[in-house]
Amino acid sequence: xxxxxxxxxxxxxxxxxxxxxxxxxxxxxxxxxxxxxxxxxxxxxxxxxxxxxxxxxxxxxxxxxxxxxxxxxxxxxxxxxxxxxxxxxxxxxxxxxxxxxxxxxxxxxxxxxxxxxxxxxxxxxxxxxxxxxxxxxxxxxxxxxxxxxxxxxxxxxxxxxxxxxxxxxxxxxxxxxxxxxxxxxxxxxxxxxxxxxxxxxxxxxxxxxxxxxxxxxxxxxxxxxxxxxxxxxxxxxxxxxxxxxxxxxxxxxxxxxxxxxxxxxxxxxxxxxxxxxxxxxxxxxxxxxxxxxxxxxxxxxxxxxxxxxxxxxxxxxxxxxxxxxxxxxxxxx
Amino acid sequence: xxxxxxxxxxxxxxxxxxxxxxxxxxxxxxxxxxxxxxxxxxxxxxxxxxxxxxxxxxxxxxxxxxxxxxxxxxxxxxxxxxxxxxxxxxxxxxxxxxxxxxxxxxxxxxxxxxxxxxxxxxxxxxxxxxxxxxxxxxxxxxxxxxxxxxxxxxxxxxxxxxxxxxxxxxxxxxxxxxxxxxxxxxxxxxxxxxxxxxxxxxxxxxxxxxxxxxxxxxxxxxxxxxxxxxxxxxxxxxxxxxxxxxxxxxxxxxxxxxxxxxxxxxxxxxxxxxxxxxxxxxxxxxxxxxxxxxxxxxxxxxxxxxxxxxxxxxxxxxxxxxxxxxxxxxxxxxxxxxxxxxxxxxxxxxxxxxxxxxxxxxxxxxxxxxxxxxxxxxxxxxxxxxxxxxxxxxxxxxxxxxxxxxxxxxxxxxxxxxxxxxxxxxxxxxxxxxxxxxxxxxxxxxxxxxxxxxxxxxxxxxxxxxxxxxxxxxxxxxxxxxxxxxxxxxxxxxxxxxxxxxxxxxxxxxxxxxxxxxxxxxxxx
Numbered sequence: 001x002x003x004x005x006x007x008x009x010x011x012x013x014x015x016x017x018x019x020x021x022x023x024x025x026x027x028x029x030x031x032x033x034x035x036x037x038x039x040x041x042x043x044x045x046x047x048x049x050x051x052x053x054x055x056x057x058x059x060x061x062x063x064x065x066x067x068x069x070x071x072x073x074x075x076x077x078x079x080x081x082x083x084x085x086x087x088x089x090x091x092x093x094x095x096x097x098x099x100x101x102x103x104x105x106x107x108x109x110x111x112x113x114x115x116x117x118x119x120x121x122x123x124x125x126x127x128x129x130x131x132x133x134x135x136x137x138x139x140x141x142x143x144x145x146x147x148x149x150x151x152x153x154x155x156x157x158x159x160x161x162x163x164x165x166x167x168x169x170x171x172x173x174x175x176x177x178x179x180x181x182x183x184x185x186x187x188x189x190x191x192x193x194x195x196x197x198x199x200x201x202x203x204x205x206x207x208x209x210x211x212x213x214x215x216x217x218x219x220x221x222x223x224x225x226x227x228x229x230x231x232x233x234x235x236x237x238x239x240x241x242x243x244x245x246x247x248x249x250x251x252x253x254x255x256x257x258x259x260x261x262x263x264x265x266x267x268x269x270x271x272x273x274x275x276x277x278x279x280x281x282x283x284x285x286x287x288x289x290x291x292x293x294x295x296x297x298x299x300x301x302x303x304x305x306x307x308x309x310x311x312x313x314x315x316x317x318x319x320x321x322x323x324x325x326x327x328x329x330x331x332x333x
Numbered sequence: 334x335x336x337x338x339x340x341x342x343x344x345x346x347x348x349x350x351x352x353x354x355x356x357x358x359x360x361x362x363x364x365x366x367x368x369x370x371x372x373x374x375x376x377x378x379x380x381x382x383x384x385x386x387x388x389x390x391x392x393x394x395x396x397x398x399x400x401x402x403x404x405x406x407x408x409x410x411x412x413x414x415x416x417x418x419x420x421x422x423x424x425x426x427x428x429x430x431x432x433x434x435x436x437x438x439x440x441x442x443x444x445x446x447x448x449x450x451x452x453x454x455x456x457x458x459x460x461x462x463x464x465x466x467x468x469x470x471x472x473x474x475x476x477x478x479x480x481x482x483x484x485x486x487x488x489x490x491x492x493x494x495x496x497x498x499x500x501x502x503x504x505x506x507x508x509x510x511x512x513x514x515x516x517x518x519x520x521x522x523x524x525x526x527x528x529x530x531x532x533x534x535x536x537x538x539x540x541x542x543x544x545x546x547x548x549x550x551x552x553x554x555x556x557x558x559x560x561x562x563x564x565x566x567x568x569x570x571x572x573x574x575x576x577x578x579x580x581x582x583x584x585x586x587x588x589x590x591x592x593x594x595x596x597x598x599x600x601x602x603x604x605x606x607x608x609x610x611x612x613x614x615x616x617x618x619x620x621x622x623x624x625x626x627x628x629x630x631x632x633x634x635x636x637x638x639x640x641x642x643x644x645x646x647x648x649x650x651x652x653x654x655x656x657x658x659x660x661x662x663x664x665x666x667x668x669x670x671x672x673x674x675x676x677x678x679x680x681x682x683x684x685x686x687x688x689x690x691x692x693x694x695x696x697x698x699x700x701x702x703x704x705x706x707x708x709x710x711x712x713x714x715x716x717x718x719x720x721x722x723x724x725x726x727x728x729x730x731x732x733x734x735x736x737x738x739x740x741x742x743x744x745x746x747x748x749x750x751x752x753x754x755x756x757x758x759x760x761x762x763x764x765x766x767x768x769x770x771x772x773x774x775x776x777x778x779x780x781x782x783x784x785x786x787x788x789x790x791x792x793x794x795x796x797x798x799x800x801x802x803x804x805x806x807x808x809x810x811x812x813x814x815x816x817x818x819x820x821x822x823x824x825x826x827x828x829x830x831x832x833x834x835x836x837x838x839x840x841x842x843x844x845x846x847x848x849x850x851x852x853x854x855x856x857x858x
Contacts, residue, residue, distance in 0.1 A: 201719040202712045208701070209709055215695040219658065219687070220710040220763075221678035279700060 023325060024272050024288035031295055039302040049181055051291075051298045053173065056183035057082070057242040059290035061261060062268035063194040063283055064238030068134075069266075069274055070198065070281030071231040072211035073127065076138040078239050079261035080145035081119045085112050085243045086253035087149040090158045093165055101168045112240040119145065120236020124229030142262070150255045157254035160247075169248040183245050187287065190238065195283040197234070207231060211278025264293055267315060271322040292318065357384040359421060360548040361406065361437065361517045366415035368401050376401045376572045378415070383517060388539060388549045390559040390580065393569035393592050394782040396752055399552050400442075402569070403521055406550065407439035408432030436516035440523055442780070444502045446509075448495035453477035455494055456509045480508040484534045499526045499691070500644035500808075507535065511542075518542060519550040524558060525780040528644045528808045529843065536562050554782055556585035557811075570594055589783050600787050601815035602794040607833070608635040608818070611669075613802040614685065614771045619663025621647060621654030625826040628663070632771070632802040637793060639817035640806040641842050647826040648806045649690055652773050656680045656687040667771070681710065686764040690775035690806070692753070696760045699749030703741070704730045706748045706759055711766035733762035738788060754785025761792060772796055773804040778812060790816050810839045822846050 035042040042048075061078050068075045089112045098104040119141070127137040152158065160166045175182055198204040206227045209217045217224050247253070270276055271292060272285030293315055300308045361383040368376040376398040383389050393399050404410040406417070408426030416423050419435060426432045429439070446455045453474045462469040462476075477490040484504040494502060503526050510518070520539070524532045539549060539562055553559050559566060559580070566583055568575040568591040575591050583591075612631035620626035625647030632638045640648045654661025657676040665672040667683050674680040677687065689695040697706050704726045708715045715726050730744065737758040741751060748759060757777065764772065777793065778786045793816055797803050807813050813820050819833040822845035830845040832838075 200721060202716050202721050203719065205705065205709070205712065205721060209698055209705075212698050212700060213694065215691075216698050216709075219677055219689050219695045221676065221681045222709070223676070223678065279698075 020273050020326065021282060021285060024282075024285045024292070024322075027271075027322075028288045028292050028295070031292060031299070035295060035299040035302070038299055038305070042299060042302055047298070047302075049184070051294050052187070053181050053183040055290050055294035056187050056245050057258075058261060058264045058268055058293065059187045059287050060190050060238050060242040060245070061235075062265040062272075062286045062290050063190045064235035065265045065269050066194065066272070066274050066281050066283050066286045067198060067207060067231045068235050069269055069276060070211045070278060071207040071228050072214065072278030073134040073228055073231060074138065074266075075120075075123060075232060075235050076135065076262045077119070077123060077142040077145055078235065078265055079258035079263075080142045080149070081116065081236065081239045082243050082246070082258035082261060083149040083253055083255070084119070084145040085115050085240050086247050086257055087152045087158050088112070088115055089243060089247055090160055090251075090253055091152065093169070094158075094161050096162070101162075101165050104165065105169050105172075109244050112243050113237055114240075116236035116238075116240025116243070117233050118236070119239070120232040120234070121229065123236070124232030127232075128225035128228050146255065149253065149257070153254060155255070157252050159252040166248075166251050169251070171248070173245055173248040186241065186245055190241065191283055191287050198281050198283055203227070203230070208279055208281065211281075213279070264290075264315070267319045268293055270319055273326065289322075357386045357546075359383070360385050360419070362418040362421070363402075363406065364416050364418065366402065366405055366412045366417075368405060368410060369413045374413075374572060376405070376412075379569065379572075379574045380415075381567050381574070381577065383548045383550055385516075385548050386543055386546045387564045388543055388551055388562050389565045389567065390551045390553065390563035391567050391569060392553070392556065392559060392588055394784055396571075397569040397592070398572040399569055400521070401572075403439060403519055403550070403552060406432075406517075407437055407519055409439070433513055436514060437519070438510050438513050438515040438517070439519045440507050440510040440521060442521040442523075442525065444499070444506055446494045446502055446506060449493055451491050451493055452481065452488065452497070452505050453490040455505065456480065456490075456512060458509075460512075476512070477508070480512060481505065483538060484508065484531060498644050500528060500531055503527060504531060504535075507538075515547060517548045517550065519552075521552050522554065522780060523551075524553060524555060526644075526776075526808070528642075528846075529810065529839075530643055530847070532558065554780070554786075555809075556588045556783070559588065560585055568592055592782075593784055600783070600790065601812075602791045604816070604818070605635070605794070605798065608633045610634050613668060615664075615666040615669075616655065617664040617666075619651065619655060619661065619665070621650040621659060621661035621826075624650030625654070625661070625823070628823075628828050630821055630828065632804055634770070634800045634802055635797050636819070637797045637803045637805060637817045639813035639820035640804060640823065641808075641810060641813055641820050642823035642829075642846050644808065646823040646846065648823050649775055651823070651826075652687055652775065652804075652806065656685070656773075658687070681767050681769070684767075684769050685771035685773070686710075686767055686769040687773045688760055688764050688775060688777070690779060692756050692760055693749075697748040697756055697763075700747055702745055702747055703734075703739070703759060704744075707733055707763050708766060710763055714766065729766065733759075733765075737762045737792065752781075752785075753779075754781040754788075757781055757785065757789060758792075761789070765796075769801065771802045771804070773806070775806040776808065777805060778807075778809065786812075810842050813837075813842075814839065824848055 065075060065078065089108045092108045092111050093104060098107055123138055123141055126132060127134040172182055177185060198207065206222050209222060210224050210227045214224055268289035269286050271289035273282040274280060274286060296314055297311050300306055300311055300314065359382050363379065363381050366376060366379045367374060379402060381389065391399050391402065401410065405412050408429045408431055417426060418424060447458065456477045457473045462472045474490050481490060486501050486504050488497060488501055494505065497505065503523065507523060523535060527535065542549060551559065551563060563580040565577060566580050566588065567577040568588065570592060610633050613634045615631045617629045619628045628651050642648050650659060653659045655665065655674065657674045657679060665674060667685065672683055680686065693699060707730050708726050712721065715722050733739065739755050739758045741755065748756060774793065777789050793803055793805065805813060805817060814837045819831060820837055820842065821831050822829045822842055824846055829848065832841050
């Protein structure tokens with residue numbers, strides 16, 4: 001309808017490869033090479049399977065955290081929530097309400113998911129409708145959930161009492177499907193579903209929009225409170241899923257269950273390239289981040305170069321290095 | 334009006350101090366500046382000479398290289414080739430701080446103030462007045478009040494910047510820049526968000542600076558303003574200097590032609606006759622908490638209704654409240670049916686959309702690509718089940734690029750990488766995905782170049798031609814008069830009156846907007 005007035009200047013050449021998205025995988029590969037060099041046992045199938053299975057809890061929770069953080073939120077309560085959900089699940093298993101062991105375990109899993117979702121809903125509704133910083137809300141619920149578990153366990157631990165049920169449930173952590181351990185399938189499944197939600201669905205795009213710029217989302221007619229609340233519910237479901245895989249491993253929950261998981265999950269998310277202030281989420285990066293944390297711990301156990309008591313320090317250093325690397329990458333844009 | 338015969342031909346203009354441009358001393362001189370980003374040269378071989386006591390305007394379309402030139406002159410960027418001379422001696426500006434130390438101050442186009450700090454705190458940020466170990470708030474508040482009073486802003490300087498309107502923030506930012514000792518002041522689109530009264534105050538201030546012998550570089554899209562304030566005009570096009578001439582030899586039409594490189598069509602499209610049908614939108618006794626009250630108006634299908642008024646008159650707030658974006662209430666009827674719009678979605682479902690004045694922070698996701706932005710408000714139309722139908726989105730983007738003439742070389746560009754004009758077109762396209770019957774556009778041409786402006790006016794006319802009701806909120810009276818059938822003027826949160834047809838004159842609007850029957854024409858030619 002109008003004549004061309006002036007050609008816009010050509011776009012700056014785009015980078016072909018998004019280095020920020022690839023970096024966590026490169027780092028993971030590099031660490032694995034170092035691990036193999038440090039100890040030949042590192043590459044054994046047993047060890048790798050063990051590392052993958054152990055990373056399930058953090059990886060699963062961190063995928064939920066990826067959604068929450070991408071939407072501009074934060075959930076510090078995930079570790080305490082895991083302990084609380086685990087305690088309730090074991091109490092339900094001990095109640096023996098259902099005769100059939102398989103059905104009882106399935107019902108316990110369903111209960112865990114329901115409790116996790118409700119815990120997440122509480123976090124979400126309190127922070128969005130109550131207009132309170134998610135940091136504060138989840139700091140509060142972190143205390144509440146952990147204290148509830150301590151109270152339920154009367155300061156001790158809650159353990160699966162029935163040996164048949166314990167044996168049947170053990171399969172969920174130690175069993176496999178065509179040679180692939182269930183926990184590995186859980187990681188894969190959660191990552192695929194998480195990535196699908198975030199990258200393919202309209203909801204996922206709303207999450208990114210809300211985290212990127214809340215005002216733009218609001219002016220575009222997006223219900224910001226609902227979108228955010230759902231991220232917390234999804235986070236709750238992820239925590240419950242992690243618990244479902246975690247409980248059969250030790251068959252017990254105590255005040256020490258899930259201690260520090262929130263920090264590991266957030267570390268995995270940030271190391272994976274998700275932006276802490278929201279808007280950019282990388283589900284597969286998060287998986288890489290969770291694996292990096294677990295692999296480093298594993299290598300430190302296998303080699304004698306650094307004391308394994310320093311695992312926490314090394315993980316702390318990783319998050320700082322990852323942030324510096326991200327900063328460096330975004331500067332080069 | 335006298336038109337130069339070959340406007341396209343770059344004319345060699347000597348920048349030596351001996352050139353007959355004036356007797357004053359050269360302060361800042363650029364010789365053959367070039368700057369490349371990667372393989373693309375955005376500025377090539379530009380020379381200008383800024384003299385003491387002279388206002389030197391730089392004009393050009395978006396992408397012409399104005400911002401790059403300004404950044405080099407203020408030390409934010411280093412030139413790839415060429416050199417700068419300060420007082421005739423070659424100088425290398427190591428950064429903005431170095432430039433400021435040498436007396437070169439840039440007043441940024443974008444507002445860069447800490448929203449939680451007060452006006453006074455912002456104004457002295459990084460160079461606080463001290464008394465012993467503590468900051469001397471009383472002294473800073475006093476000096477800040479003084480600086481703000483120059484602009485006629487009566488907000489207390491102890492108010493957090495967050496509570497100021499965009500125009501007030503802009504003025505605070507200018508005041509802040511001028512608290513540094515300065516010999517060269519560079520204004521980058523300083524009036525983009527100002528109303529005529531504030532613009533007048535700013536132009537008066539610029540004349541005062543000039544009288545004190547300060548050298549001033551002035552960048553603006555508002556060519557009348559350039560004509561009113563500048564002594565010398567340099568025109569850039571495609572990164573090259575087209576010409577440097579005394580402002581007295583150019584009128585706004587010549588300037589526009591030199592910028593664009595060919596004749597412009599008429600700026601405003603032909604106006605259709607005023608529609609007479611039943612109103613589409615009726616608003617009665619509507620208020621926005623703390624900003625506007627008791628506003629009643631109607632708009633007909635096919636009608637373009639303007640909203641004018643000074644900054645702080647409550648225009649934007651009224652419409653934000655109408656669309657549930659801030660607190661407020663009143664009666665809304667659409668085609669006679671009562672409406673309740675608690676959030677933007679409700680208005681959209683009813684067929685009414687609001688395009689924010691604040692494209693960058695409320696309109697578009699600057700770090701997302703064009704497709705994501707285009708479909709964000711209407712994503713349910715682009716879904717197959719829960720999944721976004723990317724193919725359909727890509728088709729919609731192609732259609733929007735075509736229809737709204739969005740000029741991007743690369744469709745995978747991020748919204749924040751586009752020029753203001755293209756962003757405005759994208760925002761327009763985004764809201765038109767909803768196929769609304771009532772469109773409210775707030776400041777449709779703020780900060781965009783004249784070519785894009787002309788197009789936006791045609792889009793607005795076309796929307797009305799399709800039978801939509803269009804409401805245009807603008808601080809530029811000329812554009813309201815150019816495109817609207819009717820203009821409502823607000824003052825202090827209330828509707829002060831309405832003008833239509835032949836009665837739509839800047840004078841009539843200013844009288845209603847200020848409540849004073851006096852000429853404020855200082856800003857105009």
